[in-house]
Amino acid sequence: MLQISTMRAAAMAAVSAFALATAVPAKAQSLTMAVGAQVTSLDPHYHALSPNYAVATMIFDALTSFDSEARLEPGLAESWKPVGETVWEFKLRAGVKFHNGNPFTAEDVAFTIARVPAVVNSPSSYAIYTRAIERVEVVDPLTVRFHTRAPYPLLPTDLAQVAILDRETHEGASTDDFNSGKVAIGTGPFRYQSFRSGDRLELVRNDAYWGDKPHWQQVHYRILPNDATRTAALLAGDVDFIDQVPTSDLTSLRRSDRVRIAEKDGLRIIFLALDHQHPQGSPLITGNDGKPLARNPLHDLRVRRALSIAIDRPAIASRVMEGTAQPSGQFLPPTSFGAIPDLGAPRTDADAAKKLLAEAGYPDGFRITLNGPNDRYMNDARIIQAVGQMWTRIGVRTNVDAQPWTTFIGRAGKQELSAFLVGWGISSGEASNPLRSLIASYDRDKGFGTSNRGRYSNPAIDAKLELALRELDDAKREALLREATKMAMDDIAIIPIHIQKNVWAMRPTLVHDSRADELTRAQDVRPAPTR
Secondary structure (H helix, E strand, O other): OOOOOHHHHHHHHHHHHHHHHHHOOOOOEEEEEEEOOOOOOOOOOOEOOHHHHHHHHHHOOOOEEEOOOOOEEEOOEEEEEEEEOOEEEEEEOOOOEOOOOOEOOHHHHHHHHHHHHHOOOOOEOHHHHOOOEEEEEEEEOOEEEEEEOOOOOOHHHHHHHOOOOOHHHHOOOOHHHHHOOOOOOOOOOEEEEEEEOOOEEEEEEOOOOOOOOOOEEEEEEEEOOOHHHHHHHHHOOOOOEEOOOOHHHHHHHHHOOOOEEEEEEEEEEEEEEEOOOOOOOOOOEEOOOOOEOOOOHHHOHHHHHHHHHOOOHHHHHHHHOOOOEEEOOOOOOOOOEOOOOOOOOOOOOHHHHHHHHHHOOOOOOEEEEEEEEOOOOOOHHHHHHHHHHHHHHOOEEEEEEEEOHHHHHHHHHOOOOOEEEEEEEOOOOEOHHHHHHHHOOOEOOOOEOOOOOOOOOOHHHHHHHHHHHHOOOHHHHHHHHHHHHHHHHHOOOEEEEEEEEEEEEEOOOEEEOOOOOOOOOHHHEEEOOOO
16 A cells, blocks of 8 residues: 555556647647735745645656545655654656756755755744654665654655755855755756746746646736636636635526636635733733733633634635635544534524633633734635634624734744634545644644744643554554544634635636645646647
């Protein structure tokens, strides 16, 4: 099971290439895409953020990758297998070249693994995906062995997140060097042309690409955070393709013969993070008189539970998200690996919430500011407005503060907030990913808790997760992940709200290989077959 054969991948690639060749004209074309989320860096190891990862997979490749259903498949590695309890061997693809013509070898892999944890000022490090590796052994130019500190079954999955760099080109390169385009050089299907932060990225096809050649000779990747602007640009013909389709526009767009809609059940959980770090009062919580409280109410499980059951998740899914979300009480859909099959969204109960607050010593509630972005997730500002109203009804008077993503995430990363809305895309489709990133106690050396901005910490969950990450038996590992997930949900480590459905819109002359991980990439778009 662990050895991946290249024969199936080659056969699929041949079928895909034949279908593409027969479906579209040979003439090169350009594609203009508009995305709703900011791309914060072109350094593929700087900021673990879905928009950055989407761009990285257009310019760079990893040893492994995920298909549109979040299943693992070969990338720059043709195959992999364990050759010892703590040793994985990867066979690399021959003949691959970086955009500058340098050959790809095992030395580049070793260099990349060493670089990832050394990237400075990373707001959400990729080191979580390399921490299990104790050392890298270069066996020959096309064979590399990873020695892990303990048995580690998830290494092939983790390495799908790690873009491989060229040792010669990238040694000593800074994040600024990537953003300027100086070293935005990978082995991916597109080559860098230009980048204006907050505006657009220009790419050209890599005609020497080792895999399936994308159809598009030129890609204009525009960043348009405003929902109305993206829809208007598509209808006006200024762009060919948009993501994060506004829910308010879906009904009319579905009726339009000028637009094709693509949808996919997603793997992004939208949730509320809470301040677990400050026991003697939280930054944005006061009494009803406006004076700071001596202790942080969020440290009381009864308060956290009250805030959770005060939220009417079905109402948010139907009215705010207009059917493009599934209410949730955990990280993943119930059928995912490590998810709890019978754990649904908590039932809304305002009376029980008030009772819990009174038991915790807050019969008259308190005041809190609920923060979130207004340009990152589908209807993000509307979601926190709805939650704020629901909390106010149980006596927790809520001020809602929605800000641009770049401002908001800086404050969240500095632990300046008390309660805030964020999302997490689970590209691997299994529960160890959010447990490590969002719930595990922050530990820079281990690479745990890299996006645990509320600084939740529970040693019992950490221990359970550590066991799961060392367990080679899939059934036993899944049982451990379910136990850790239940512990986190019972303790209200975070407050899950819903799992997003991914929606894209495009010209009717295009088709899209829609992805569960919601990545918006040019290689997944192609002309519709002609009849």
